[in-house]
Amino acid sequence: MRIEKIAIENFRLLESAEMTFERTTTLIVGRNNSGKTSITEFFAHVLGDDPRKLRLEDFSAARRNDFLAAKQLRVEGKEDKEVLAALPVIAATISISYDPAVKELGALAPFVIDLDPACKSATVRLEYRPAVTALALLLDSPMPEAGPNDAAQLFKNLKEVIPKAYEYHVKAIDPNDATNERAIELKQLGKLLQFGLVAAQRALDQHKRGEPNVLGKLLEALFTTATSAAATTADQAIAAELKAAVSDIEQNIHAGFNEKLTALLPKIKSFGYPGLNDPDLRTETALNVVSLLSEHTKVFYTGAHGVHLPEGYNGLGPRNLIYILLQLLSFHKSFRTNPTLPAVHLIFIEEPEAHLHPQMQEVFIKQLTAAVQAFSAEYKDQEWPVQFVVTTHSSHIANAAPFDAVRYFLTKPSANGDARHTVIKDFRKGADKIGEPDRSFLHRYMTLTKCDLYFADKAILIEGPTERLLMPRIFQLIDEALDDTKKLSRQYVSTVEVDGANAKIFSPLLDFLELRTLIITDLDSVKMGDKGRYVKCPYSQGERSLNTTLREWFKVKDGEALTLEVLKGKTAADKIQSYRRVAYQIHEEKLEFCARTYEDAFVLANPTLFDLKEGDHWGDLSFDIAADMGKVETALKYGLSDKPWKVPAYIKEGLVWLADSASLSPTALPQDGAGAGADGN
Secondary structure (H helix, E strand, C coil), X not given: CEEEEEEEEEECCEEEEEEECCCCEEEEEEXXXXXXXXXXXXXXXXXXCCCCCCCHHHECHHHCHHXXXXXXXXXXXXXXXXXXXXXXXXXXXXXXECCCCCCCCHHHHHHCCCCCCCCCXXXXXXXXXXXXXXXXXXXXXXXXXXCCCCHHHHHHXXXXXXXXXXXXXXXXXXXXXXXXXXXXXXXXXXXXXEEEEECCCCCCCCCCCCCCCHHHHHHHHHHHHHCCCCCCHHHHHHHHHHHHHHHHHHHHHHHHHHHXXXXXXXXXXXXXXXXXXXXXXXXCCXXXXXXXXXXXXXXXXXXHHHCCEEHHHCCHHHHHHHHHHHHHHHHHHHHHCCXXXXXXXXXXXXXXXXXXXHXXXXXXXXXXXXXXXXXXXXXXXCCCCEEEEEEXXXXXXXXXXXXXXXXXXXXXXXXCCCCEEEEEEEHHHHHHHXXXXXXXXXXXXXHHHCCCCCCCCEEEEECCHHHHHHHHHHHHHHHCCCCHHHCHHHCCEEEEECCHHHHHHHHHHHXXXXXXXXXXXXXXXXEECCCCCEEECCHHHCCEECCHHHHHHCCCCCCCCCCHHHHHCCCCCCCEECCEEEECCCCCCCCCCCCCCHHHHHHHHCHHHHCCCCCCXXXXXXXXXXXXXXXXXXXXXXXXXXXXXXXXXXXXXXXXXXXXXXXXXXXXXXXXXXXXXXXCC
16 A cells, blocks of 8 residues: 555645655655645644644645635625635645555555445545634634724734634545545544654754763664564563563662661661651662663764763764664554554655765665665565655755656745745656656766756756856856846856757756756857868858757758858847757857857957957957867866956856846747646646
């Protein structure tokens, strides 16, 4: 059994979001504040050990106006049923798949209400909605002087009363007939789905004097599960041995204290106690194994010469990894202690990359399946039915996972424009439309280069090391003329170096991510040489461009020429497709000359740096100068120079477009379905 998908409505950024789950590990990536924490918090609130009531702040911002609409209906004297229907409801619809051939459905049984023997799924609907009797509490202001349209007073009241007026409701729905449903008690949902969370804040560092004891405290949970009747024989034996050891200590302490106390009695009797009717004194010392493990047991790292190092002496990385593994072991043991095993064990791991070496991050995400198998080895009857959901900001973890496992969280403006909501984009649906071998190339490239496109606000694709090394300096120069809200140095811009021939392979991925991207490429002007082959030449002598990125961009058919005059005539609108814009060499302002590559464009933009004289043919000279310029040497020389220089016009034009923070309306999304918005909503 496993969770196939969940659709969440009206919870924080998850205004209307649907997410599918992988069989073992699902990876959540996305930019900051994209809703990754929202989905974790939803499960923590509803499926935690003690389901918590939600508050006003937990309702999606776009849905809060529904309270005002319901208030107006109540003022107008509408029927209670109509008013209740206008109030917002936080809901989740969970689809669980199972094998219909299984004889015992266990905790899933109450949720299977269809009559189709071939049906392989069950649907659970959870709603957080107002009680029928709660209208007065929700909408009638306790302040007599408040007017019917006093929104501030209404929301102030809602902050206090929503946890009292709203309640959870659970029902099973027939997957084949939505009208067939059955009410289920909330506690049954907790039995069906067990939830675990390894939170991002793991308190591994030392904030106060004394040694941290984070790992030692986890031993308490492991001991508690070991004492359960459902624990393995080996675990129960260990728990019994611990209890026996503590019992021996209690007896020794008891005997020792009694001996000392007996010796004190003559001195105590001098004060008149005990009298004839007073009982004698004795001691009883009780030691609690749980408190001993939790409060007084510490983990040490084996050291030389018998000097063992306290937990706090090891690095945060190894401690973080050990902590996560102990947590997972604790969750597994806890799962096994249930009299009726839950159908699914859902565990969220937030930001496992904290303090971990990049290589260790990649190994971690690959070894989760191996951990499941190792923990399940003691239980031959059933493998641990766990599904991990990992949220991360690490490109090392994200790129180590297959595309199919990635869920990309993206925020967009809501319909009314005054709030934002999260769209969950499923790579299993979207990236599958990127055919082979491009799909394999992209995954290998992103893995090898630690590409961070998943987390960037914007991106730049460049062809060579010169642009990559100079880009930070170029950002500084461009930012000088930009408003504070548009400065590139204040945005998360990912610069990706790709070969010119491979830039087109990234297009479907960039559109799927809805990532505003500038593609910087070269004109690569050529002319027919003496041997009947095209050769490099200055722009002024060029006959056509052989740049594959530009040919693909402007849909030039095989056998057709892409002339320099055609490229010169392209407008700004022609250079934009979907969320992408292409930038190639253009004439510098007030110059009759144009360049073919970045290097000669740099020369033309800064003629005084290269002693270009009036009357010379700068186009030919810049081509010759560029031929002798080492790419890396040039980048380092001018990137580190304090002397002012100008950014070539085509790069400046493109970066100004990229810096614009206004939302981009795609004008030519691909029709093959790989474009943005087709599969993630």
